[in-house]
Amino acid sequence: MTTAVLNDTKMKTFEELESVVRSYSRGWPTVFEKSKGYKLWDIDGKEYIDFFAGAGTLNYGHNDEKMQQKLIDYIKQDGIIHSLDMGTIPRKNFLESFQDIILKPRNLDYKVMFPGPTGTNAVESALKIARKVTGRDTVISFTNAFHGMTVGSLSVTGNSMKREGAGIPLHNSVFMPFDDFTEDQNSIAYLESFLEGQGSGVALPxxxxxxxxxxxxxxxAASMEWIKKIEAICKRWEILLIIDDIQAGSGRTGTFFSFEPADIDPDIVCLSKSIGGIGLPMAITLIKPAYDKWTPGEHNGTFRGNNLAFIAAEEALSNWKNDDFSKAINKKATILKEFIQAMVKNYPELKAEARGRGLMQGIAMHVDGLANEICSAAFERGLIVETSGPNDEVVKFLPPLIIDEEGLEKGMKMLEESIQHVLASK
Structure with missing residues (x-):
């Protein structure tokens, strides 16, 4: 029986019973059964190296033993699972640890809001509070931005396919060019000209x-200089700066917050994905105290009290008590960067360029369909890696931050073999 037929058999239930909206199970047509660290296994016992990490949700790997044991112990003690925003011990412990381990050492002052369990909940709450405290309705976003799949988040998302899914006009947003979006245009000067010009048609956001x-x-990846200039513009015009750190945060770029190297102090920060530690749904919105102007219950949600996530999240924060974890991430990031640069140089047929920073990097290939073919070939070899970009032109590397150098090297070797295989078939 061929691989295609075997996969069709395994995927029959999903094909017949699940909505066609599913996506990842199409690219990786197998049934996964077990996971640990940076590896997964399917029902046939085939091992896969994970360069996907739940789209950035599993920075600390699969089934971390300390997190796992704490969850088991809590459940066995009949700990409260669901509590909305009532006070619980896991909620208290997370809030105190986040303050002591993350915020205070970085001289950051935020109120912590639990808006609901996903990243788009964090973005929606950020947009709402910014509009509430400023009395303005427009929000400026950037080309190729992605901020979530609910209507407010879609309004500041650049991808046309995802925007069209809203089914209604998306208003009260303006898109500006992201850093280096066009080679011959100064995006900062362009943005400033719109804010200064009386005839630009752009209201103060x-x-x-x-x-x-x-x-x-x-x-x-935006340059630190560009990020600092955006903050300066916000301060000059009294515009609130929202950093969406849902995928780039929680250590993904080497520091806990992705904006730390730029030495900025955002007004609002959105976190989700790996903030929950072990992959359980959790999101937080960090709000400067001066802007925490909600009335009680003005933004709420049934699942904003995920105590299991709080427990895993608090354990995850222990990685940040010193800079050892950050140093290890940056060391592996250098290995990955050197590999990507070698692929760009050694395989000119890819017409490729290196992108990203930290353990959030990619190879952008300017040949239609090539990135998808390479990711498919990688799956056959036992590597889970996805594409990104408006045309799926980027092979995107998001390995768990805890991956060891041996696992990183093995995954990179699989990727290079996949590149060679696809190019040889052309």
């Missing part, structure tokens, strides 16, 4: 929202 590294948009 409530906020500017940005990702320092655009994940779904193609692993486009």
């Amino acid at each position: 409530a906020a500017i929202i940005l990702e320092t590294v655009q994940g779904e948009g193609g692993i486009n």
Whole structure:
């Protein structure tokens, strides 16, 4: 029986019973059964190296033993699972640890809001509070941005296919060119001209929202200089700066917050994905105290009290008590960067360029369909890696931050073999 037929058999239930909206199970047509660290295994016992990490949700790997044991112990003790925003011990412990381990050492002052369990909940709450405290309705976003799939988040998302899915007009947002979006244009000067010009048609916005590294948009990394200039513009015009650190945060770029190397102090920060530690749904919105102007219950959600996520999240924060974890990430990031640069140089047929920073990097290939073919070939060899970008032109590397150098090297070797295989078939 061929591989294609075997996969069709395994995927029959999903094909017949699940909505056609599913996506990842199409690119990786197998049934996964087990996971640990940076590896997964399917029902046939085939091992896969994970360069996907739940789209950045599993920075600390699969089934971390300390997190796992704490969850088991809590459940066995009949600990409270669901609590909305009532006070619980896991909620208290997370808040105190986040303050002591993350915020205070970085001289950051935020109120922590639990808006709901996913990243788009964090973005929606950020947009709402920015509009509430400024009294303005427009939000500036950037080309190739991705901020979520609910209507407010879609309004500041650049991908046309995802925007069309809203089914209604998306208003009250303006898109500006991201750093280096066009080679012959100064994006900062362009933005300033719109804010200064009386005839630009752009009203003074409530906020500017940005990702320092655009994940779904193609692993486009903004320069620290550009990020600092955006903050300066916000301060000059009294515009709130929202950093969407949902994918780029929680250590993905080497520091806990992706904006730390730029030495900025955003007004609002959105976190989700790996903030929950072990992959459980969790999101937080960090708000400067001066802007925490909600009335009680003005933004709420049934699942904003995920105590299991709080427990895993608090354990995950222990990685940040010193800079050892950050140093290890940056060391592996250098290995990955050197590999990507070698692929760009050694395989000119890819017409490729290196993108990203930290363990959020990619190879942008300017040949239609090539990145998808390479990711498919990698899956056959036992590597889970996805594409990103407006045309799926980027092979996107998001390995768990805890991956060891041996696992990283093995995954990179599989990727190079996949490149060679696809190019040989052309």
